[in-house]
Amino acid sequence: MNETGDQEEVFAFLAQEGLHEDDAPVKRIDTHGAAVFLHGRHVYKVKRAVLYSFMDMSTLDKRHRICEAEIAVNRVNAPDLYLGVVPIIRRAFGGAADERQSMKGRLALGKDGQGAADVAPDEVVEWAVHMRRFDEDATLDRLAERGALPADITRRLAEMVVRAHAAAPLVEDPVASVGELARYIRRNAEGVGACPDIVSIDRVLALKEASLSAHARQRDLLIARAQQRFVRRCHGDMHLRNIVLIDSKPVLFDAIEFDESIASIDLLYDLAFLLMDLWARDLRAVANGVFNRYLWARNCDEDIDGLAAMPLFLSLRAGVRAMVTASGLKHFTAEHLPRARDEVRSYVELAEEFIAPPPPRLIAIGGLSGTGKSTLSRTLAASIPGGVGAVHLPSDIIRKNIAGVAETQRLPPESYTPEMSARVYAKLRALAGLALQAGQSVIVDSVHARADEREALEAVAREAGVPFAGVWLEAPLETLESRVTARVGDASDADARVVRRQADYDYGDVTWHRLETAGGPDDVARVAKRLLGL
Incomplete structure (x- = not known):
């Protein structure tokens, strides 16, 4: 990295109190690419005159262009914060008094939006990005x-x-x-x-x-x-x-x-x-x-x-x-x-x-509505080694995506027909296969009430050549009814009637790990991690 210019005079000017009417104490923040000065409700950010292997701000003209670019690109996401680019101008001695001049009478702030054509080139000492100040402790x-x-x-x-x-x-x-x-x-x-x-x-x-x-x-x-x-x-x-x-x-x-x-x-x-x-x-x-x-x-x-x-x-x-x-x-x-x-x-x-991530694996979390599948899946997904954890595929979200509605929008009964459910499960398996091929571990979170649904998911792991583990969650019927009734803002549409109907299903031979979830989610997660070798 090379320093290409002496900006201390500019920094000293911007560090003074009194640039604005509130006369508040000035706070300075330094980074590798800028010196930032916080004045009350205002912020002035000056690009450092530096030349890095990845950043060239070595000339005044380059810093001006970069300041203009900063305003343009940031107004996309933060239009209320970026006010404009201002020149820092050198004024001759003996001129009219300017309440925003430095105590030396040599430097002054220009106006937002002034460009190179609006001021005499020999007057401009530096350019600064002018921002509306926010609470810096809220980053x-x-x-x-x-x-x-x-x-x-x-x-x-x-x-x-x-x-x-x-x-x-x-x-x-x-x-x-x-x-x-x-x-x-x-x-x-x-x-x-x-x-x-x-x-x-x-x-x-x-x-x-x-x-x-x-x-x-x-x-x-x-x-x-x-x-x-x-x-x-x-x-x-x-x-x-x-x-x-x-x-x-x-x-x-x-x-x-x-x-x-x-x-x-x-x-x-x-x-x-x-x-x-x-x-x-x-x-x-x-x-x-x-x-x-x-x-x-x-x-x-x-x-x-x-x-x-x-x-x-x-x-x-x-x-x-x-x-x-x-x-x-x-x-x-x-x-x-x-x-x-x-x-x-x-x-x-x-x-x-x-x-160098570890090889991927496929985990299935099944059980009736209200057993805590999604809660456990979210916890496990962040615990799976590799990258930032596993891809989590919840059937409730996939069903809403297929229907083209928001996560918390309730679906009509026709979205829960056997034909639609078969489509949802096929989509879950397809996405799981794609993620495994991409080297990502996957957690599929769905009821998986039928033996053929469970077997089809296990086949996805075999085809991808990755380990598979299934966990089947269980809890007393009264607990399940209580949990689904208490849900607010959840992707699942299941209510107590759905739970009672599911309880009458013939699940066949469930070969996955069985886990009782009547206790708290932390206890359930601890046992599940042990079962899965996490």
Whole structure:
């Protein structure tokens, strides 16, 4: 990394109180790419005059263009936060007094939206992004550190990503993104390799070779996805530090703006940054829940196919964090430097873990409505080794997807005919087969009342050449009736009448592990994990 300019005068100017009427104390935040100044309700973000292997902001003109790009790309997801680009101007001595000039009388803020044509070129010292300030303690990384994430953050985050991807525009040359991934692998190795006292060169080279090998294996898949419009102009930097909770809604900000190629990526690669960050923070249930809710909401078989690239995507994202942290070590204070060095090591370890996932397996969770199939499946899915856990396929969600209705919208009786149920089970098996072929472990969550349904699912595992295990949940009829009656906002339409009707079914010979669930979900999960060898 090279420093290409002295910006201390600008930073000192923006660090002064009194730039705005509220005269509030100024807070400064430094990152590897910017210096950010918080003034009351206002934020001014100045790009650092730096030249990294992945970021060139070495000239004033480049920083101006990058500031303009930041406004444009972030207004897609956070239109209320990004106000405009302002010039920082040098004024001559002896001019009229300006209440927003520095105490030296030399620098002043321009106006939002002023471009290079609106001010004399020799007057502009720097450009800054002007933002509306939000509560910086409400970013999701800080909420996570305090254990203060909302209870329903999994659903909210999945909905946020789905909205962002629906709004993401197509790019001119999507196939170019495939070659770019190999460049990122090499760039990550170069950045981390510059710190051999933190991570050995042998480990860096081994991770690089494993990643390039995975890229070569998935190249045809990645090209096909690019041609099928799965490559878009995405956020590109979707981790918890770049998401803030505003009015109980997660809002994406600080998208990649300095290089279009870095943000012109596969949708799953964009998602992978969020999943990796959650996993790295040990928020594994949230990571797995976002992963599965994204798949359910998009209702897209091609996303299942694309999961073969997920080990590469997740590993690359961890490698990016290792590289960026390593590149910015000089900006950490002595107090925070040891933690930053530890972060580099932990991200490399995570990248190594992701790039070499264990073989997949198929698990079935069956039983009557109300036995706790979905609750157990969600817990188990986050506990399955490999990636960010297992693909969770609940029949209730698949049935709603086939009907084209929202998860919590109640279906009419004709959606529960034997013919429709056969269609749902066929879809479950097809999706499970695709996910297993992609190297993903799978949990199928459905009643599976008939012996032929259970046998057909076991056959999916045999055809894929993976281990199979089935767990059959049981509870007293009164408990089941009580549970389904108490449900609110659930995907299942089952009520007490359905439970009583199911109780009269002839289940045949159930050979799966039998598990009583009248106790609490934690006890059930503990026993199930033991049965499954987790």
